[in-house]
Amino acid sequence: LSGLSALAGVSDGAQHKLNAALEAALVTEAEAQRTTLGEGMAPRQVTVCEDETFHPGVCLVAIEPVSNFILLEGYAADRSAATWTAALEEACTGLAVEVIQSTADEAKALRRHAETELGAHHSPDLFHGQLARCPRVV
Structure with missing residues (x-):
């Protein structure tokens, strides 16, 4: 080419x-x-930005936005709340972090993972809201 x-x-x-x-x-x-x-590492509270990609299967991704540190990037069998929680807990093993907020789309599994299983605040991302309101612009 x-x-x-x-x-x-x-x-x-x-x-x-x-x-x-x-x-x-x-x-x-x-x-x-x-x-x-x-x-x-000194103990700290963090926000995670979470999303899934699909190449060739479900890939869970979680990034700490202040440092841009990739906490989690791995393939999973599904996108359930339990799978998200297990993957993030494993990814945070050995790191002195407490997840207090998750920024993600409004998927039910991601909301449950954040609010119920982690006891963290769920903050909706901007992209999906903008896409729904202004599809021709985004």
Whole structure:
């Protein structure tokens, strides 16, 4: 598409070994950094921004918006409140955080997960509200 194939090896196989090694090193370093962060972290209350993506299956994503730290990014069997709660609790293990607010769409499972299971405040996101009111603009 770009025409670079005449000048550079652009196939998936050309750099596969290097990419696999870099990905493995990145995962190892991320786990080490997360452990170090958790050990030296002062307890804090946090908001999480939660959403699901679908590639190829359900992927749960939770980000702490002040630091932009990805707390959770993982595939799940479903999007139920129980699944969300279990995944977020596992993701927060070792970190001195208490989730006091969740910003997400108005999905029943996300609301239940935040309000009932976490005992946190549910704050609706802006995007879905804007999309419903102004579909041609958003």
